[in-house]
Amino acid sequence: MPEVQSFAMPMTESADLVVDGGRTTRSGAAHEVVVPGDKSVSHRALLAALLPGAPATLTVRGANAGGAVRALLPAMRALGLGVRAEGDALVVRQPVTPQPQHVRPHPDIDAWPEDVPYLHTEGSSAAARLLIGVLAGTGTHAVVDGDEVLRHRPMDWLVDPLTELGADITYLGEPGRLPVRTAGPVDRPGTVDLRVGSAQARSAVVLAAVAAGLPVTVRHPVRSRDHTERMLAAFGKLLTGTEREVVCGDGGYTVPEAIDIPADPSLAAYPVAAHLLWSDGGVLRIPRVCLNPTRLGFFDVLRAAGADITYEDRRTTAGGEPVGTVVARGGLDGVTSVRVDSPALLHALIDEVPLLAVVAATLPGDSWIGCAEELRFKETDRLATTARMTEAFGATVDVADDGLLVRGGSALGAGLVPGFEDHRIAMAAATLAMALPGRTTVAGGACHRTSFPDFADVQRAVGARICEDSNR
Structure with missing residues (x-):
């Protein structure tokens, strides 16, 4: 696996996120949450x-x-x-x-x-x-x-x-x-x-x-x-x-x-992923989400693999952005492995690659997320850091020059997981941890404030048990 670039691994400064697996709400419940602006x-x-x-x-x-x-x-x-x-x-x-x-x-x-x-x-x-x-x-x-x-x-x-x-x-x-x-x-x-x-x-x-x-x-x-x-x-x-x-x-x-400003689809992806990973039925609604087709790759890939994600209440804002309600039903039972093999599709989910990787680790078969060379120049080398974070749960991930091969079927478990002071890595790790038995600590996970200050609150509203811990 390529080494994470030295500049991409700052000293941990943010508080940790501590996640206890399991959902606090009853099976089959309906939820509605609001995510921040795009x-x-x-x-x-x-x-x-x-x-x-x-x-x-x-x-x-x-x-x-x-x-x-x-x-x-x-x-x-x-x-x-x-x-x-x-x-x-x-x-x-x-x-x-x-x-x-x-x-x-x-x-x-x-x-x-x-x-x-x-x-x-x-x-x-x-x-x-x-x-x-x-x-x-x-x-x-x-x-x-x-x-x-x-x-x-x-x-x-x-x-x-x-x-x-x-x-x-x-x-x-x-x-x-x-x-x-x-x-x-x-x-x-x-x-x-x-x-x-x-x-x-x-x-x-x-x-x-x-x-x-x-x-x-x-x-x-x-x-x-x-x-x-x-x-x-x-x-x-x-x-x-x-x-x-x-x-x-x-x-x-x-x-x-x-x-x-419409709600951010990249942020809506985290409660949707948590809801699907629990696979305990129910319905999740997230209103006012930007439905710009250049931003819906995460949802589109999972829909193509069999996930029940739909868009309702569509309209167009005065600013020219399509918006609507994202609705997720059920879970990931019967959902197959995913594949991203076109540059346009990759760009439509470029911020959600770490999240897609952890979801893919729970699916049967091998998933490919390709055309992703640009991810090496994000807050971290996100191909390398996504792989290392996902592997910390027990997954098997192969890193290529332009993408990730996530091999499904591994036994995943809670534990200490690096967040690399990268908000996308940390939020993806915390989201997977919500569906795993036991306690997971995401080191420096409070860096989610870069893009999603209300991340823990929104995930708790969906049923997660998550808190910050600054004591190391």
């Missing part, structure tokens, strides 16, 4: 406040309150916007007199630019990448940085096409990595080809083109989440294209004064 849509909605012509006050209702979204807020304040929470909404106000923060010195870099805003995005790749795109579109001078883990994640995926379009972006440390300085705007209309299917890379270039008012065509190798295009189209921006191409046309747009 993280990806929340980032994009907040960044709409940085687009030219944004309203004086933008209210983002139902935004995800996790650490990845909150990482964007100090950066926005450093750019001169006022951001505060009002109930379940984030309210962004402008103009506010900018108060640029001087760049902090770093021992590895000799010369830092002065008198420009310093935008630290913690460990959020979405915040950093999308922010770079908007800044490149508006020509804003700033430094974008992140924590030591984020500093090792690729930024050339988006910086290269942005510089092709004329943007002035300079690496201040290691080439292809944060920190970067943005100085001059994109100013060349044209066509760019992305090397990867990353939705963050594509969104960064699209946001730059729209902010600059340039006609730009962005070609990409695989269909992936399209929240940026849906949001901009809902604003009235002319966007056309195909599954492999986005064309940003002429014409303006209007950023509304309020944007509603």
Whole structure:
């Protein structure tokens, strides 16, 4: 098995999650739970406040309150916007007199630019990448940085096409990595080809083109989440294209004064998986979930394998996102092994790969999750860490260059399981532990707050016995 990259294994700082297997509610019970707003849509909605012509006050209702979204807020304040929470909404106000923060010195870099805003995005790749795109579109001078883990994640995926379009972006440390300085705007209309299917890379270039008012065509190798295009189209921006191409046309747009965020399907996957893993009947309903087809891969794969998952109460929001109620019935009895062998399908469940792997470990036969090279550049090398986490339960997982072969039929058991300070790994481990007899401790599992602050509460509402333990 390939070694986990050194940068991907920070010292455990979060509290552990302790899970006692078994469901607390009666067999066949009906449940309804609510999950937080979509993280990806929340980032994009907040960044709409940085687009030219944004309203004086933008209210983002139902935004995800996790650490990845909150990482964007100090950066926005450093750019001169006022951001505060009002109930379940984030309210962004402008103009506010900018108060640029001087760049902090770093021992590895000799010369830092002065008198420009310093935008630290913690460990959020979405915040950093999308922010770079908007800044490149508006020509804003700033430094974008992140924590030591984020500093090792690729930024050339988006910086290269942005510089092709004329943007002035300079690496201040290691080439292809944060920190970067943005100085001059994109100013060349044209066509760019992305090397990867990353939705963050594509969104960064699209946001730059729209902010600059340039006609730009962005070609990409695989269909992936399209929240940026849906949001901009809902604003009235002319966007056309195909599954492999986005064309940003002429014409303006209007950023509304309020944007509603649907519930996150990647977060809904955890209570659905817990419900199915218990296999004790009953019905689980999760309302207001984003049913964007580029995000439903986890559910689609399990549906194809025989799981009873349906969508009800469908409608489309003013922001262009389809939403509805996800309904899971019964369990995994009769469900077969799963297979992910197309890039588009992988991207539709890219955040749920660790969760799909632990579910696959309980199914008969061998399951394959492929086309997943990009997972090596997440918060951890998620191919390696997913395998190690799943193996800690007793499963057999083979790691390939581009995927995971999960061999079903192994006897799984509770115990001490690594969370790798990766929220997706930790939540997947805790979810499997709910269905296994005995007590499981997920080391550092409270890192779930990065994307799902209410993870333990939601799983308890479904019937889990889970708590935090900071005593080591």
